[in-house]
Amino acid sequence: MSPHIVLSVFAFLFGAVVGSFLNVCIFRLPKGESVVFPPSHCTRCDYVIRWYDNIPILSYLSLRGKCRRCGEPISIQYPLVELLNGVLTLLLYLKFGPGFPFIVLFVFCCAMVVITFIDLEHQIIPDSITLPGIVIGFIVSFFIPSLGWLNSLIGIVAGGGSLLLVAYGYQFLAKKEGMGGGDIKLLAMMGAFFGWQAVPFIIFASSLVGSVIGITVMLIQKKDSKLAIPFGPFLAGAAILYIFFGRALIHWYLNLGR
Numbered sequence: 001m002s003p004h005i006v007l008s009v010f011a012f013l014f015g016a017v018v019g020s021f022l023n024v025c026i027f028r029l030p031k032g033e034s035v036v037f038p039p040s041h042c043t044r045c046d047y048v049i050r051w052y053d054n055i056p057i058l059s060y061l062s063l064r065g066k067c068r069r070c071g072e073p074i075s076i077q078y079p080l081v082e083l084l085n086g087v088l089t090l091l092l093y094l095k096f097g098p099g100f101p102f103i104v105l106f107v108f109c110c111a112m113v114v115i116t117f118i119d120l121e122h123q124i125i126p127d128s129i130t131l132p133g134i135v136i137g138f139i140v141s142f143f144i145p146s147l148g149w150l151n152s153l154i155g156i157v158a159g160g161g162s163l164l165l166v167a168y169g170y171q172f173l174a175k176k177e178g179m180g181g182g183d184i185k186l187l188a189m190m191g192a193f194f195g196w197q198a199v200p201f202i203i204f205a206s207s208l209v210g211s212v213i214g215i216t217v218m219l220i221q222k223k224d225s226k227l228a229i230p231f232g233p234f235l236a237g238a239a240i241l242y243i244f245f246g247r248a249l250i251h252w253y254l255n256l257g258r
Contacts, residue, residue: 007098008090015089015106016056019082022110026081026117029126045070056082077117085113088240095244104140105243108133108193112236115186119232125182130189137192147195155191158199163187183231190239198242201250205238206231 025035040049047069053059060079066072088109096102111129119125134156141152163184191199214229 008093011093012086012090013056016082016086018089018110019085019113020054020056020078022085022114023078023081025114026077026121029114029128030118030122030124042067042070042072044072056086081113081117085110088113091244100143104144104193107136109240109243111189112240116233116236119182119230123180123230125180125186125232127182127185130182130185133189134185134192137189140193141195147193151195151197152192154196155194155199156188157191158196159191159202160184160188162199162203183235186232186235190235194239194242194246197250198239198246201242201246202235202238205241206234209237210234 021035024040028035038048040054041047042049045067047067053063053068057079060074063074065074065076067074089106092102092105092109096105111133115125115129138149138152138156141147141149167181167184187199187202190202194202210229210231213234217229
């Protein structure tokens with residue numbers, strides 16, 4: 001077996017293992033609980049999960065989605081997060097190979113996974129992720145020549161500022177709050193990691209997909225425009241799309257008609 005295949009398999013497995021920890025973050029951060037202590041346990045019978053019951057994806061299948069002791073159903077979200085993070089890690093490795101960019105983008109994608117599932121369930125985006133993320137993204141920019149600290153700084157201002165203007169504009173026109181501060185800080189974090197050039201792409205892609213899905217959900221559920229749909233997952237999805245295809249799509253768009 002070639003070293004490339006071995007490293008690819010390892011990348012997937014490593015991502016899935018980290019995905020198990022991300023599940024802890026998704027469950028505990030909205031509650032303000034520690035992600036380190038106490039150890040993972042059943043929420044019904046407090047059974048401390050043993051290592052052999054905490055193997056990503058496989059343990060869920062072997063347990064048939066139930067607690068070993070009391071039979072409490074385990075959410076399908078757990079293996080899905082592990083699988084998703086494993087696939088993202090594999091794709092990052094295949095595109096960027098081992099190195100500093102891979103590490104940075106791996107951390108970023110892990111944060112996006114946590115934010116997506118928390119926002120879907122609780123409609124909040126934790127400041128404990130976005131605020132340190134803004135700082136980390138800016139610090140990282142000093143070590144990535146293609147990004148640069150000035151580009152990152154402008155990205156922070158452009159990302160947070162653009163959504164802040166949208167939020168104020170909507171509040172002024174509709175006389176109610178339409179976009180939370182979490183979305184604003186999230187886009188500022190994305191600007192810190194990718195620079196200001198990524199901001200228009202992320203806004204456009206997330207708005208387009210969000211509009212299509214939002215309208216579809218409202219038609220299916222037969223509810224009006226007051227239906228609240230979290231925007232964070234669309235921002236996160238657009239940012240991940242930018243990582244893999246953003247520059248190519250922007251280049252393609254700019255060359256249309258030439």
